[in-house]
Amino acid sequence: MTKDYIIDQLKKQIENFETLTQTEKVGTVVEVGDGVAKISGLSDAMASEMLEFPGGVFGVALNLEEGAVGAMILGDYTGIKEGDIVKSTGKILSVPVGDMMIGRVVSPLGVAIDGKGEIKSETYYPVEKIAPGVITRKSVSVPVQTGIKAIDAVIPVGRGQRELIIGDRQTGKTAVAIDAIINQKGQDLICIYVAIGQKESKIARIVAELEKRGAMEHTIMVVAGASDPAALSFISPYAGCAMGEYFLDKGKDVLIIYDDLSKHAWAYRQISLILRRPPGREAYPGDIFYLHSRLLERSARLNEDFGGGSITALPIIETQAGDVSAYIPTNVISITDGQIYLETDLFYKGIRPALNVGLSVSRVGSAAQTKAMKKVAGKLRLDLAQFRELEAFAQFGSDLDENTRKQIERGRRTIEILKQDQYEPMPMQNQVAILYALTNGFLDDVVVEKVKAWENDFHKYLQSSAKETLELIASKKELAEDVVASLEKAIKEFKETYQS
Amino acid sequence: MKITVTQYAKSLYEAIKDKPQIEVDLVVTNFLKLLQKNGQMKLAKKVSEKFSAIWNKEQGVVEAEVITRYKIQDTMTKEIEKFIKEKYSAKEVVIKNVVDEKIQGGVIIKVGDELLDASVAGMLENLKKELAK
Numbered sequence: 001m002t003k004d005y006i007i008d009q010l011k012k013q014i015e016n017f018e019t020l021t022q023t024e025k026v027g028t029v030v031e032v033g034d035g036v037a038k039i040s041g042l043s044d045a046m047a048s049e050m051l052e053f054p055g056g057v058f059g060v061a062l063n064l065e066e067g068a069v070g071a072m073i074l075g076d077y078t079g080i081k082e083g084d085i086v087k088s089t090g091k092i093l094s095v096p097v098g099d100m101m102i103g104r105v106v107s108p109l110g111v112a113i114d115g116k117g118e119i120k121s122e123t124y125y126p127v128e129k130i131a132p133g134v135i136t137r138k139s140v141s142v143p144v145q146t147g148i149k150a151i152d153a154v155i156p157v158g159r160g161q162r163e164l165i166i167g168d169r170q171t172g173k174t175a176v177a178i179d180a181i182i183n184q185k186g187q188d189l190i191c192i193y194v195a196i197g198q199k200e201s202k203i204a205r206i207v208a209e210l211e212k213r214g215a216m217e218h219t220i221m222v223v224a225g226a227s228d229p230a231a232l233s234f235i236s237p238y239a240g241c242a243m244g245e246y247f248l249d250k251g252k253d254v255l256i257i258y259d260d261l262s263k264h265a266w267a268y269r270q271i272s273l274i275l276r277r278p279p280g281r282e283a284y285p286g287d288i289f290y291l292h293s294r295l296l297e298r299s300a301r302l303n304e305d306f307g308g309g310s311i312t313a314l315p316i317i318e319t320q321a322g323d324v325s326a327y328i329p330t331n332v333i334s335i336t337d338g339q340i341y342l343e344t345d346l347f348y349k350g351i352r353p354a355l356n357v358g359l360s361v362s363r364v365g366s367a368a369q370t371k372a373m374k375k376v377a378g379k380l381r382l383d384l385a386q387f388r389e390l391e392a393f394a395q396f397g398s399d400l401d402e403n404t405r406k407q408i409e410r411g412r413r414t415i416e417i418l419k420q421d422q423y424e425p426m427p428m429q430n431q432v433a434i435l436y437a438l439t440n441g442f443l444d445d446v447v448v449e450k451v452k453a454w455e456n457d458f459h460k461y462l463q464s465s466a467k468e469t470l471e472l473i474a475s476k477k478e479l480a481e482d483v484v485a486s487l488e489k490a491i492k493e494f495k496e497t498y499q500s
Numbered sequence: 501m502k503i504t505v506t507q508y509a510k511s512l513y514e515a516i517k518d519k520p521q522i523e524v525d526l527v528v529t530n531f532l533k534l535l536q537k538n539g540q541m542k543l544a545k546k547v548s549e550k551f552s553a554i555w556n557k558e559q560g561v562v563e564a565e566v567i568t569r570y571k572i573q574d575t576m577t578k579e580i581e582k583f584i585k586e587k588y589s590a591k592e593v594v595i596k597n598v599v600d601e602k603i604q605g606g607v608i609i610k611v612g613d614e615l616l617d618a619s620v621a622g623m624l625e626n627l628k629k630e631l632a633k
Contacts, residue, residue: 010631013630014627014631017626017627017630019623019626020626021616021617021618022616023614023615023616024614024615024616024617025615026610026613026614026615027613041612041613042613043613085615
């Protein structure tokens with residue numbers, strides 16, 4: 001490009017530039033503090049309308065009072081001072097959406113923050129939207145394969161479901177969610193990870209991990225970091241959901257992870273208190289329940305007449321010292337269709353994912369489970385329940401009768417099989433194979449300490465010598481007679497050749 | 501019940517309108533006495549502001565703030581007055597001229613919370629936005 005060409009282009013642009021002078025509705029800032037501004041004037045402002053502050057910073061009108069508007073500022077509020085002129089834009093807060101968002105890391109306003117260039121979009125979706133109604137919906141019928149044995153077998157998640165991941169800090173809540181994203185590689189589920197008030201270092205680590213495993217190709221990261229204003233943390237889950245709704249309207253399936261909603265509640269509490277809304281229990285405002293219920297209601301499975309798309313939500317809640325009866329955890333538990341409960345004690349016992357199978361439930365997911373998985377999972381659940389009952393007697397060792405001892409031994413092996421390393425999601429057919437082997441007693445003669453090694457070698461063997469069995473399970477998705485025969489043959493052959 | 505500023509201003513307007521000047525003075529004196537009796541003299545300033553807003557609205561008076569680079573001349577004032585009268589269908593226009601060198605040229609007209617930006621600075625800002633796209 002020559003210098004003349006650039007100047008020419010500029011000249012053209014300037015010549016074509018038309019000055020439009022229009023009357024605008026304006027107000028003046030009377031009060032600013034901690035990301036919230038009080039503006040007098042702006043008589044026609046709408047609720048959640050975007051307002052433009054000087055310097056290109058945007059805000060959202062939250063409180064409409066007589067003669068004044070309370071607005072939160074989305075971005076840097078240090079430059080805003082008393083007496084500044086605020087213009088109304090006539091637009092409801094919306095974010096750019098589209099296919100080009102996939103693979104990108106964006107701020108809650110849809111601005112790229114990964115340094116891979118600007119994201120240009122013609123389509124905008126409103127951040128706040130009313131959830132799909134009854135007639136558009138359908139109950140869940142297709143599973144989300146998280147690739148985690150314990151979840152896919154015992155607490156299955158269906159497409160369109162809202163399954164809460166709850167637990168103390170450092171129990172692997174995010175790890176479960178990230179594994180679920182990684183397992184969608186090469187499949188038809190688009191993933192959106194919404195970080196709410198998370199440490200930037202943690203976000204960077206997740207992005208690097210997803211990129212390394214090729215999982216960014218189907219993932220959007222919506223990031224409101226810990227150093228961003230509370231207003232951004234507050235809108236980020238809604239913005240992430242709006243980006244998902246674009247794909248929902250296209251009839252696609254979406255998985256959204258909100259990490260985490262406790263911080264979201266804190267951000268909203270901060271904004272509400274500064275806006276002088278009356279505080280309630282634990283100083284949260286009165287509409288804190290609606291805050292989360294309206295967000296999670298937007299996850300849905302639509303019926304074929306409305307495109308047949310779905311949004312599955314995996315909200316995360318961090319509890320304090322295992323207290324699930326605190327305000328926000330009980331709220332979100334009651335909104336969601338089940339919870340995955342992670343425990344510190346189990347985590348330190350080496351059971352990872354530290355899933356408490358007794359307290360975790362999935363209220364609708366079993367309808368979406370594949371037939372094959374349903375069959376092995378039924379037995380697995382029974383084994384686990386019996387083991388839990390008898391676990392207390394385990395220390396008596398040899399004094400127990402044959403039957404009890406057997407059940408305890410089976411339980412120990414089950415716990416061992418349900419352990420799974422991070423970043424190693426397992427395909428459905430492998431899960432069915434190993435769980436079939438377990439529940440049908442093929443592992444009973446393996447020493448507990450060596451179960452893990454046995455499992456690893458078993459999967460390797462299936463991959464190399466019994467590929468057709470795996471393919472059979474994957475395609476039929478049920479344990480028909482021929483599938484069972486093929487699977488049993490593979491297991492027996494493996495056992496014969498296997499030396500630990 | 502507590503009486504609000506708006507209620508005071510409205511009732512004062514109702515009492516004053518369509519009355520000759522002599523009676524107006526009396527009404528205002530009585531009104532101030534009432535305020536004093538209610539112990540709300542501190543509201544007087546706010547009431548007077550609200551009252552002028554109501555008065556202007558009811559009587560078709562529009563107060564406009566006109567921001568220019570240099571002090572505006574009489575002919576210009578008349579034209580702006582005419583423009584505002586038409587735009588807001590007002591009977592009377594009160595113009596307050598503010599000189600601000602920062603706008604570089606042109607004019608900014610502010611009426612209530614509506615703003616008409618026809619200043620050079622504003623246009624340059626728009627051009628900047630356009631070129632940055």
